[in-house]
Amino acid sequence: MDISSILQGGYQHPLSRSWQGRRQLTKSMFMYPIFITDDPEASVVIPTLPGQRRWGVNKLESFIGPLVQKGLKSVILFGVPFNCEKDGCGTPADDPCGPVIQAIKKLRVLFPSLYIACDVCLCEYTSHGHCGLLNDDGTINTQPSVQRLAEVAVNYAKAGAHCVAPSDMMDGRIKAIKRALIDANLGSKCTLMSYSAKFASALYGPFRDAAGSAPSFGDRKCYQLPPTAKGLARRAIQRDVVEGADIIMVKPALPYLDIISDAAELAPDHPLACYQVSGEFAMVHAGATAGVYDLKTMAFETTESMVRAGATLILSYFTPDFLDWLET
Numbered sequence: 001m002d003i004s005s006i007l008q009g010g011y012q013h014p015l016s017r018s019w020q021g022r023r024q025l026t027k028s029m030f031m032y033p034i035f036i037t038d039d040p041e042a043s044v045v046i047p048t049l050p051g052q053r054r055w056g057v058n059k060l061e062s063f064i065g066p067l068v069q070k071g072l073k074s075v076i077l078f079g080v081p082f083n084c085e086k087d088g089c090g091t092p093a094d095d096p097c098g099p100v101i102q103a104i105k106k107l108r109v110l111f112p113s114l115y116i117a118c119d120v121c122l123c124e125y126t127s128h129g130h131c132g133l134l135n136d137d138g139t140i141n142t143q144p145s146v147q148r149l150a151e152v153a154v155n156y157a158k159a160g161a162h163c164v165a166p167s168d169m170m171d172g173r174i175k176a177i178k179r180a181l182i183d184a185n186l187g188s189k190c191t192l193m194s195y196s197a198k199f200a201s202a203l204y205g206p207f208r209d210a211a212g213s214a215p216s217f218g219d220r221k222c223y224q225l226p227p228t229a230k231g232l233a234r235r236a237i238q239r240d241v242v243e244g245a246d247i248i249m250v251k252p253a254l255p256y257l258d259i260i261s262d263a264a265e266l267a268p269d270h271p272l273a274c275y276q277v278s279g280e281f282a283m284v285h286a287g288a289t290a291g292v293y294d295l296k297t298m299a300f301e302t303t304e305s306m307v308r309a310g311a312t313l314i315l316s317y318f319t320p321d322f323l324d325w326l327e328t
């Protein structure tokens with residue numbers, strides 16, 4: 001055997017294997033998405049998302065407390081209101097008595113060290129279920145949409161969110177939100193994480209069930225990116241860097257590892273997040289249940305792939321599991 005043929009000598013030991021990745025998974029890389037509903041006592045199973053529930057604010061202490069004990073560092077909140085009047089401009093999104101603002105305030109008091117991000121979108125709050133405001137013909141009306149999103153983001157930041165994360169994919173919303181945060185004197189207090197390359201994916205199905213946010217007509221293909229669109233994704237990432245994003249995100253994650261890798265090259269000085277979305281989580285579970293692979297092994301392989309591609313932060317429903325599985 002030739003000298004240059006031998007690689008296995010370099011990874012024959014568990015420790016030398018651990019040196020082969022540029023970075024290893026750590027607990028602080030995981031951000032846990034949680035659904036907050038407006039019944040304060042709610043703890044409602046979501047059938048398509050194994051182990052996940054819709055929580056009421058009064059349940060947050062007993063639900064989140066043990067996770068913080070195990071090393072949970074950050075959460076991202078999604079509001080799921082039922083007892084509210086949804087309208088054309090998503091008025092319930094920043095209702096001071098609504099689930100998100102109530103949850104931010106409660107979590108800040110209960111867990112002072114926990115980093116609290118909030119998803120910013122309108123689809124959970126609009127009567128039509130789209131992520132922005134619409135023209136009469138049903139198309140997106142961009143200018144008022146970004147104004148409204150900026151208003152919501154500022155209200156989450158005022159309530160105490162450490163990070164606002166717009167997932168709507170309206171053009172120009174990063175610049176509008178950054179400007180509004182600065183004007184509210186929150187520019188240096190709140191991180192802006194952009195869902196920059198968010199694709200129109202079939203993998204959001206369980207989330208839309210959980211959040212009741214499926215559009216009442218049409219689809220999201222005029223604002224979420226086509227799965228083939230590498231160039232558009234690259235342009236969206238570069239635009240959001242210029243517009244003032246503090247963190248860039250790619251979503252979904254596993255089918256878009258090439259985009260994560262592109263983002264790492266295009267925005268090398270930014271943290272890079274990816275979202276292992278609801279359908280990816282459900283797929284990993286379904287395969288394990290079908291006996292295709294071991295759940296834990298596959299959870300590691302999928303998320304380690306994301307880190308290998310360049311991700312430094314992973315939004316995942318596996319977060320509580322990784323708090324058990326990882327040492328640090």
Ligand SMILES: NCc1[nH]cc(CCC(=O)O)c1CC(=O)O
Nearest residue numbers: 121167168203204207277278279
């Ligand atoms: N803007 C809404 C939103 N924010 C996060 C997700 C998906 C998250 C997941 O599937 O876990 C979605 C769904 C969508 O755009 O339809």
Ligand SMILES: [Zn+2]
Nearest residue numbers: 121122123131
């Ligand atoms: Zn939306």
Ligand SMILES: [Zn+2]
Nearest residue numbers: 119120121167
């Ligand atoms: Zn959203």
